[in-house]
Amino acid sequence: MVETKDKEVIIALAGSPNSGKTSIFNNLTGAMQHVGNYPGVTVEQKTGLRKYKGYTIKVFDLPGTYSLTAYTLEELVARNYIINERPDIVVSIVDSSNLLRNLYLSTQLIELDVPLVFAFNMSDVFKKSGTEINLSLLSQLLGAPIVQTVGSKGTGTNELLDKILEVYKNPQTGKKVNIKYGDELENELSKIIKLLKKDEAKLSQKFNLRWLSIKLLERDREVLKSLEVLLEEKKYKDLVKMVENSINHIKNVLRDMPETIIAESRYGFINGALKETLKEKPQNEISASDRIDRILINRILGLPVFAIIMWLMFQLVFKIGDYPMNWLALGFSKLSQLLSNLMPTGLLKSLLIDGIIGGVGGILVFTPKVMLLFISIALLEDSGYMARVAFIMDRIMHKIGLHGKSFIPMLIGFGCTIPAYMCTRTLENRNDRMITMHINTFMSCGGRLPVYILFAGIFFPKNAGNIIFSIYVIGIVIAVLMAKLLRATRFRGEAEPFVMELPNYRVPTVKGVMIHMWERTWQYLKKAGTIILAISIIMWILFTFPRIGNAYSEDYSKQLARLEQSFKSGDISEKEYKDTSGVIEGKMAAEELSYSAAGRIGYFVEPVFEPLGFDWRLSLASISGIAGKEVVVSTMGTLFSLTTENKDSPSIRNAIAEQYNPLVGYNFMLFSLLYFPCVASLAVFKKEAGTKELLFQIGYTLGLAWVISFIVFQIGRIFL
Amino acid sequence: MFRIIEIIIIALTGAAAVGFFIRYFINEIKGKKTCASCAVKDFCVESKIKKEGKRRKEH
Numbered sequence: 103m104v105e106t107k108d109k110e111v112i113i114a115l116a117g118s119p120n121s122g123k124t125s126i127f128n129n130l131t132g133a134m135q136h137v138g139n140y141p142g143v144t145v146e147q148k149t150g151l152r153k154y155k156g157y158t159i160k161v162f163d164l165p166g167t168y169s170l171t172a173y174t175l176e177e178l179v180a181r182n183y184i185i186n187e188r189p190d191i192v193v194s195i196v197d198s199s200n201l202l203r204n205l206y207l208s209t210q211l212i213e214l215d216v217p218l219v220f221a222f223n224m225s226d227v228f229k230k231s232g233t234e235i236n237l238s239l240l241s242q243l244l245g246a247p248i249v250q251t252v253g254s255k256g257t258g259t260n261e262l263l264d265k266i267l268e269v270y271k272n273p274q275t276g277k278k279v280n281i282k283y284g285d286e287l288e289n290e291l292s293k294i295i296k297l298l299k300k301d302e303a304k305l306s307q308k309f310n311l312r313w314l315s316i317k318l319l320e321r322d323r324e325v326l327k328s329l330e331v332l333l334e335e336k337k338y339k340d341l342v343k344m345v346e347n348s349i350n351h352i353k354n355v356l357r358d359m360p361e362t363i364i365a366e367s368r369y370g371f372i373n374g375a376l377k378e379t380l381k382e383k384p385q386n387e388i389s390a391s392d393r394i395d396r397i398l399i400n401r402i403l404g405l406p407v408f409a410i411i412m413w414l415m416f417q418l419v420f421k422i423g424d425y426p427m428n429w430l431a432l433g434f435s436k437l438s439q440l441l442s443n444l445m446p447t448g449l450l451k452s453l454l455i456d457g458i459i460g461g462v463g464g465i466l467v468f469t470p471k472v473m474l475l476f477i478s479i480a481l482l483e484d485s486g487y488m489a490r491v492a493f494i495m496d497r498i499m500h501k502i503g504l505h506g507k508s509f510i511p512m513l514i515g516f517g518c519t520i521p522a523y524m525c526t527r528t529l530e531n532r533n534d535r536m537i538t539m540h541i542n543t544f545m546s547c548g549g550r551l552p553v554y555i556l557f558a559g560i561f562f563p564k565n566a567g568n569i570i571f572s573i574y575v576i577g578i579v580i581a582v583l584m585a586k587l588l589r590a591t592r593f594r595g596e597a598e599p600f601v602m603e604l605p606n607y608r609v610p611t612v613k614g615v616m617i618h619m620w621e622r623t624w625q626y627l628k629k630a631g632t633i634i635l636a637i638s639i640i641m642w643i644l645f646t647f648p649r650i651g652n653a654y655s656e657d658y659s660k661q662l663a664r665l666e667q668s669f670k671s672g673d674i675s676e677k678e679y680k681d682t683s684g685v686i687e688g689k690m691a692a693e694e695l696s697y698s699a700a701g702r703i704g705y706f707v708e709p710v711f712e713p714l715g716f717d718w719r720l721s722l723a724s725i726s727g728i729a730g731k732e733v734v735v736s737t738m739g740t741l742f743s744l745t746t747e748n749k750d751s752p753s754i755r756n757a758i759a760e761q762y763n764p765l766v767g768y769n770f771m772l773f774s775l776l777y778f779p780c781v782a783s784l785a786v787f788k789k790e791a792g793t794k795e796l797l798f799q800i801g802y803t804l805g806l807a808w809v810i811s812f813i814v815f816q817i818g819r820i821f822l
Numbered sequence: 823m824f825r826i827i828e829i830i831i832i833a834l835t836g837a838a839a840v841g842f843f844i845r846y847f848i849n850e851i852k853g854k855k856t857c858a859s860c861a862v863k864d865f866c867v868e869s870k871i872k873k874e875g876k877r878r879k880e881h
Contacts, residue, residue, distance in 0.1 A: 450828045453835070633846055639839035643832075729843075781847065 109157045111270050112187075116180060116211060117195030118204050119166035120489070122223040125253030126195055127163045128617055130263070154263045157270075162189065168203070170210040171322070176527060178324060184216055185308060190273075191266050192216045198228035198250070199606060201380075202372055208244065209281055209368040215310040217273040218246035219265045225250035225258070227606060233382045240379040245279035254611045280312065283367045286355050290348035291315045297341055304332055318345045319352070319360040391486075391606045398487065404494040411487075413571050415478040420555075420567040423471035427555075430470065434463040435750030453642055456743040460754070461638025464739025465630045465732050467751065468552040473623050475551065479516060480618035484610035488513055502582055503589035508538040512581060515545030516574075517622055519783040522547075523790050533593035539791055540588055541581040543779050543803055546574050548626060549731035553774045556735050560759050561767035569768070577775050584806075592798075629730065637729055638736045644700035645744055650693060658690045684747055691745040700741075714773060714811040715766040715819075724773065730780045765818040769811050776807035 115130075117123040131150025152159040164183055165176035184192060194211050196204040201222075211218055220241070222228070228235075241248045247265045251258030282288065294315040298305055305311065308328075317325040318341070330338050352360045397403055438455050445451040482488050491513060496506030507529060515522035522542050529535040546554070554573055558566040589595075662683060669679040695701045696718075703725070704718030711721040719741055727734040742754045762770075778784065778800050788796040 446824065448825070448828055449832055453832060632842070636839040636842040636846070639835055640843060643836050643839075 111157050111159045111191065111266065112162070112189045113159060113191045113193055113266055114162045114164050114183060114187075114189040115193050115195055116164045116184070116207065117166060117223075118168050118197065118207055120486075121166070121195045121197040121204055122251075122253035123163060123166055123195050125611070125614055126193075126221055126223060126251060126259075126262075127161060128614065129251075129253060129256045129259040130159070130161050152263070155267060157267060159263070159266065167207065169207060170214070171320070181214075181324075184211075184214055188216070190217065190270050191219055193219050193221055193262070193266065194246075195221045195223050198222045198225045199231065201376055202369070205244075205372045205375075206368060209371060212245060212279050213281065213310070213313045213316060215278075215313065217269050218244075219262070219269055220244065220246055220248040221251045221258070221262055222248055223251045223253050224606075226252045226255070231382075233380060235381075236379040240375060243279070243375040243378065254608060254614070281368060281371045283316075283364055284356075286352055287319070287360060287363055287367075290319065290352060290360075294318055294341075294345060294348065297344060301333060301337065316364060319349060320364060321345075321349070321361070389606075394607055395490070399490050399493050401497075404490075405498075408491055408494055409575075411482070412574065413568075415475070415482075416567040416571040416574070419471055419474045419478060420570070423474045426470035427467055430467045431751035434459055434467060435752075437463075438750060449646065452646065452744070453639070456645075457638050457642025457740055458635065460739040460743030461641065461736035462630055462635050464556075464735050464751075464754075465552055465634055466627075468555050468735075469623065469626065471555055472548060472551055472626050473619055476517070476548070476619040476622045477615060480615040481610050483618070484608065484614050486607045498582060499585075502586040503595075504534060504537060504585055508534060508585075511538055511542055512545050512578075515542045515547060517548055518625070519543060519545070519547045519779045520786050523783065523786045526790070531595070533589075533595045536791060536795060537585050537588045537593050539787065539795070540799055540802070541585045543783075543799070544577040544581040544584070544776065546577050546775055547731070547779065547783075548622060549629075549780060550774055552732050552735045553727075554771050556738065556755075556758075557767040557771050560755050561762075561764040569771075573771050573775055576772065580776065580806075580810075626732075629732065633730060634732055634736050637726065637733050638740060641700060641726065641733075641737050641740050644703075645695060645698050645740060647699060648697065650697040653697065654690065654693055656689075658686050661686050687747065688745060695741070695744060713815070714808065715762075715769055715815040716773075717761075719761075720766070720770055724770075724777070727774060727777075728781055730782070731774060734774060763822065765815065765822050769815045769818070772814060773807050773811045776803060776810060778803040 115123050115127055127150065131152050149163070150161045152161065162183065164180040167177045167180050170177055170181045170184075183189075192211055192214075194208045196208060208218075208220065222237075237248050237250070247269065249258050249262045249265050251262060283291065291312065295311050298311050298314060302311065305314065314325060314329075318329075326342070329341065333341065349360055352358075352363065356363060398407055400407075438459050441451065441454055441459075445454070479488075482491075492506040492509045495509040499505050499509055508526075511522045511525040514525050519542060522545065523539055526535045526538045526542070529538060551570075554570045555566070558569040562569045665674075665679060665682055665686070668674045669676070674682075696705065700722060701718065704722035707721045707725060708716075708718040711724065716724065719738070723734045723737045723741070726737040738758065739754060742757045746753050746757045779787075784796060784800070787799055791799075
């Protein structure tokens with residue numbers, strides 16, 4: 103390997119899900135990381151930088167996979183990255199407490215013939231188990247150095263970096279390891295390699311020929327596609343014919359498919375290597391994880407415990423979150439007051455106070471609660487409890503024809519629908535995937551949270567936590583019911599068998615939880631500072647223009663002048679004057695709004711939403727929510743700020759409370775939960791599922807939202 | 823004078839907001855980015871990986 107001028111080293115982190123890849127990534131990159139949404143169970147794909155001993159190390163975190171076959175898209179993405187982009191080093195992260203299963207991916211990395219370093223993570227758990235390991239021997243057998251790490255504590259990070267640089271400077275450090283597949287298979291592999299060697303110049307730039315031959319025997323579609331492009335037509339046909347002959351020969355002689363034999367041989371290789379190097383301590387006692395699991399995934403207790411944990415989470419978020427939220431609201435009120443005193447009355451003042459502070463400020467005040475919710479979710483995820491939730495839900499999901507694996511994207515949907523849609527790529531069966539995508543919208547994403555906080559806070563101030571908990575639960579129940587319906591109608595078939603993962607419980611680290619929380623909060627803040635700011639300005643313009651001029655239904659200026667005269671002559675008290683002038687100004691503002699472009703749109707769509715109890719304002723807010731559910735809140739903020747004399751948050755909340763009753767408030771939350779997600783999510787939906795499914799998604803969620811809200815409002819009206 | 827400045831500022835702010843909004847939607851429809859907050863810059867990791875690969879090949 104030739105050193106580049108700036109001594110840049112590109113490394114890719116590969117590992118099975120739950121092997122602790124994220125913590126290793128965080129330890130390697132520290133605070134210099136970039137975060138983006140990406141498919142995969144851990145969802146967020148990260149890239150980061152680390153300066154170490156004069157080198158700039160670029161770290162790419164590949165999707166977590168168990169294997170490098172091309173069955174799932176994340177496997178393919180990980181594999182293609184290694185083949186096409188050729189990182190300088192691949193760091194194979196292995197969960198030390200489960201070597202047999204984790205090393206399976208490593209055997210495939212060995213076959214890819216890339217410079218490797220093994221990070222045996224969670225080595226503390228491994229050591230506690232009392233098993234002894236001969237690392238230097240295992241390193242020789244695997245053909246690459248091994249570093250023991252504890253991702254959660256940062257142990258072994260520098261050793262890992264040193265080994266990375268060592269292998270970078272001398273990639274041929276380890277001996278070349280070839281996993282043997284038995285005489286029959288090896289003979290066929292040799293034949294294929296011989297044929298491929300005729301085009302070695304073309305092929306070896308990209309592929310290792312032995313790996314390529316193994317993939318051909320596995321009938322790997324992606325490899326076949328690549329070869330079809332790279333080779334001449336006749337050569338390709340000859341190759342395919344030869345491979346098919348080899349497969350048939352192996353099937354006849356060994357009575358099994360080559361890919362099964364290959365997989366068995368890989369496990370055989372790992373078993374052999376571990377037998378040579380591991381000295382396990384006989385275990386009779388039950389592990390702590392198993393003891394906790396006796397309660398948390400108990401057939402009877404599992405679900406109620408999950409419900410209690412969720413309920414407690416919402417109580418915590420709302421009770422504690424109220425304090426910082428009120429401080430922020432006070433801060434924005436003071437800012438509005440300051441601007442109000444400094445600026446002369448006019449459009450610019452209204453834009454700043456009603457449009458920007460009312461809109462964006464209305465979103466930003468909820469940041470502490472959003473942060474608290476994300477901290478709670480991160481705690482549950484990092485501890486390993488969320489994996490148990492998927493396990494608990496597995497039984498329910500099986501009853502509706504799906505499996506627990508479908509619940510993982512649903513859990514991710516509590517954060518954001520976009521990565522949740524992408525995460526469905528892990529489902530191999532298209533029908534399973536389509537159902538999971540179609541029901542994912544009922545998981546309350548972070549964008550809907552401000553809508554719930556606003557309305558629950560206004561109409562149910564004492565029970566806000568319970569009310570929002572109920573909305574989340576309704577979302578899950580409707581998702582389950584819709585899955586059942588979709589399985590019985592549009593997407594028939596059986597769910598594919600799948601083994602649920604149950605990782606060991608881990609104590610979440612403060613750093614890890616904070617990073618997870620910050621990633622999501624930062625996304626929320628970025629959204630508030632970019633698209634929500636833009637929409638708030640646009641909404642203010644739509645609420646302000648065209649100007650009403652003298653087209654009021656009554657002559658309000660005359661009424662105000664008369665009122666002022668009465669006050670000056672002492673006919674009415676100061677209180678009466680203020681109250682009456684407030685009413686007149688309110689009427690004026692209401693007429694100005696009705697006259698505005700937004701008002702006209704609102705009135706135009708109002709008949710559709712009227713049976714749900716929504717007036718033109720709520721109808722308009724619902725429509726604006728297409729751009730992003732948080733926009734509903736910013737629109738309400740701008741709208742009520744324009745018609746409220748005091749621009750502070752409590753006055754705006756009071757104005758909303760006066761306008762609607764709790765039934766309408768709850769129904770609006772329900773409608774916001776059920777109708778299709780924001781446009782960004784829809785764009786991803788289209789990319790993942792196609793236009794036809796997108797139209798179905800929009801149509802059925804909108805229809806369902808309308809029908810359920812209609813029923814709730816009409817029945818609720820009878821009682822209230 | 824203040825009214826004129828005020829109208830100019832509002833017109834410019836409005837134009838910028840509308841421009842940003844349109845760009846955001848076009849990017850969404852074209853599927854250029856993966857998260858809702860990336861209207862300003864393409865943060866998509868897949869494209870980052872591709873760019874990185876291209877850069878390295880050129881080296």
